[in-house]
Amino acid sequence: MLAMLAWRNIWRNSRRSMIVLGSVVVGVVALIFMDSFMNGFVMQMLFNQIKLNVSHIQIHKEGFRDNKVVQNYIPDQKKVETVLDNFPEIQNYTKRVITFGLLSSARNSSGVYIYGVNPETEVKVSNIHKQIIEGDYLSGNGREILIGKKLAEKLEVGVGDKVVAMSNTPDGSIGSDVFRVTGIFQTVNSEFDKSNIIIPIERAQSMLEVGNKVYEFAMMINDYNKADEIAARIQNKLERNYEVQSYTKILPLLVLQMDMYKEFAYVLNFIIGLALIFGIINAMLMAVFERIREFGVLMSIGMKNYKLFLMIIFEAMFLGVIGTLVGFIIGLAIVYPLSHTGIDMSIFADSLESFGIGSIIYPRLIIGNLLNTLLTIPFITLIGAVYPAFKATRLQPVYAIRYV
Amino acid sequence: MSIIKTEKLEKTYSDNGVPVHALRGIDIEIKKGEYLVIAGPSGSGKTTLLNVLGALDKPSVGSVFFEDKNLADLSKSELSDFRLKNLGFIFQAYNLIPVLTALENIEFSMMLLGISEKERHRRAKDLLKELGIEELADKRPNEMSGGQQQRVAVARAIVNNPTVVLADEPTANLDSKTGGALLDLMEKMNREKNITFIFSSHDKQVIDRAKRLLILKDGKISENE
Structure with a gap:
């Protein structure tokens, strides 16, 4: 009442x-x-x-993130693959070659991060293929290159135009290669678009003269909230000269x-x-x-x-x-x-x-x-x-x- | 046997720092079943005395005993309980709860006693019937006349079978015919249920029907007949 x-x-x-x-x-x-x-x-x-290039967890050789030189490649890819294959929580992973270099067109040049990726496995980890606004994604054949819209504007190039990428090789000499722009991407991150290029992994390895070496394993797991925990478990399975980091460590800010x-x-x-x-x-x-x-x-x-x-x-x-x-x-x-x-x-x-x-x-x-x-x-x-x-x-x- | 007894009752208010002596040494005894009217001119202390007897106010000096229990010994919560179980109140302005129907107003004080919904519903209905106001059961106060509201107020006051009902100027807002009918009703309750009624009034009609009259003047009893 x-x-x-x-x-x-x-x-x-x-x-x-x-x-x-x-x-x-x-x-x-x-x-x-x-x-x-x-x-x-x-x-x-x-x-x-995460979907652009960070993924949930990355594995590098210890020190690579601070010093992205060609000498800092993953020491034993097979071992890493064996470890990753035993983690059911990992949905997909991909291998990358990453280095810093210079991209030049006939009119201009710009410092860039060079990403060498496997086009097939990359799409399972990154959504860069969905960000192509002109041209096509990588097929894995030939001298293909994807560049950001901002970079394309700076270099004044379009789809089908030639560009030259250059970077240091392990012996200190300059490795370079000629590419034809296959696609232009525009992501939601204009900074990324200005300073990153993507080429097939084999072409990157050949340009850098590093054989089949890779520099990064990037993976997606089934629950991003568990990234720290899974990263720690992977780290336990690898030696200390590997650095396994979740996105929370990669993107602290x-x-x-x-x-x-x-x-x-x-x-x-x-x-x-x-x-x-x-x-x-x-x-x-x-x-x-x-x-x-x-x-x-x-x-x-x-x-x-x-x-x-x-x-x-x-x-x-x-x-x-x-x-x-x-x-x-x-x-x-x-x-x-x-x-x-x-x-x-x-x-x-x-x-x-x-x-x-x-x-x-x-x-x-x-x-x-x-x-x-x-x-x-x-x-x-x-x-x-x-x-x-x-x-x-x-x-x-x-x-x-x-x-x- | 006296049901209420006061000893040297005094009440002093402060009115903007000026002491006002509303009661000056009241000694009375009220027996069970009495039909008592406290009369007197305005400012004589009628309402103050009624409030003190009804445990709504505390005396400045002296004591009020209810069945030999000194009300000064009761805490605030015990006083609420005391009023709920032993007293019924009828106010000049009826003071029914506006959002409740007549039936609910009567049930309300039973609800405070913890009586079951079924039982209080039955008792409230019986009482409305007994008082001849059954048809008001579902009406809210604003749908009733003053006389009807005051009848419901009487029902609310007696529904818990109180020992004493205190009525402060109950007929003041009613015409003489309605007031008379209301007084008939209260006399009947006094006669049939042996409920003690204490009125504060200067209405001649009320005073004329008093079985005992207490006249106050300047806070003192001037006549007790």
Whole structure:
């Protein structure tokens, strides 16, 4: 009956209750939208990097990442392959030759990272083949080269044009080769497009005069959350002169950014919660003050303070729960479609691409965060009602029943 | 046997720092089943005395005993319990809970006592029938006249079988006919259920029906007949 009384009480002043509900709804929608947008933003940045060239786990010779010289090749490819083949969690892996060099056209030249890849296995680890905007992906034959759009613009070359790649060989001489542009890619990371070229692995090995040596194993696993754990297990199976690193070690700044976002999400929750609390306190105080006489009557006829307290808490709880549920439904109705269609942020395209995100942001709904919102907001409304409820219990019945 | 006894009861308020002596040494004994009216001019201390007797207010000096129990010994929570189990209140402005129907208003005080929903529903319905206001069961206060609301308030006051009902100017907002009918009802409850009624009123109709009259003047009993 107390709950029923509370329920009816909130509809006594329906306009005020609707305003409170509206503020809760707006708060919840804002929270869901901001949370999913920021999650989408950060995760998109991460997944783009992973799918572009980072993958979930990489294996190199120890020291390679700090010093990408041709001498730092994988000491024993067979051994690494044997180890990787015994990990069912690994979905696919590919081998790469990576070095730094110079790419020249008839008009210009630019320093680049040269990626020698196996076209067949590379597509299972990277999505670079999906980023070709002109020409074709590598077939594995001949002197094919993929270059980024920005680089193509700088070198003033197009599909079918010749370019020359040069790099140091292990003996210190210069290895070079002529390539014909097969495809031009445009990824969501303009920095990558400016400074990376992709050629068949055999051609890279031949140009660098390193036989069948490779410099990197890149792999995708079935659960990216387990990358650290699996990387450690692979490391245990290999000698110490191999360096097995998950994306969290390869992209520390990005991981830091994700952690920062988590902190930011708490701040966001706190700010919205704070705004809600003051709204609730204000509304509930008004509701208490306009019913002082009624509370006096309730106390006179024997209602104990804790029941009065509970009744007001129930009122806030109803407002909080209804507002949260409505806000939740509206929030999902807005964000869920956007998580598929994305939000076009083309006006910020240049800056977003330099972050490696792309101009379309796909909000990401995370069940844990949604549940958190579902529980936190009603709880916040309860907290907001504590002070008004406490004020009500401090009333003296003899004064309250005479209150006008 | 006295059900309420006061000893040297005094109540002093502070009105903007100026002490106001609302009660000045009240000694009364009220027996079970009495039909007592406290009368007197405005400011004589009628309502203050009623509030102190009803454990809504504490005396500045002196004691109130209810069945030999000193109310000053009870905590706030015990006082709530005490009022719930032993007292019924009828107010001048009816003071029904606006969001509840007549039936629910009557059930409410039973709910506070922890009586089961089925039982309180039955008792509330029986009482409405007994008071002849069955048709009001599903009406909310704003759908009832003043007289009807005050009848429901009477039902709310007596539904828990209190020992004492305290009525503060119960007819003040009613016309004389409606007030008379209400007083008939309360007399009947007093007669049939032996409930002690204590009124505070300066309504002649109420005073005329008093079986015992206590007249207050300047916080003192000037007549006790």
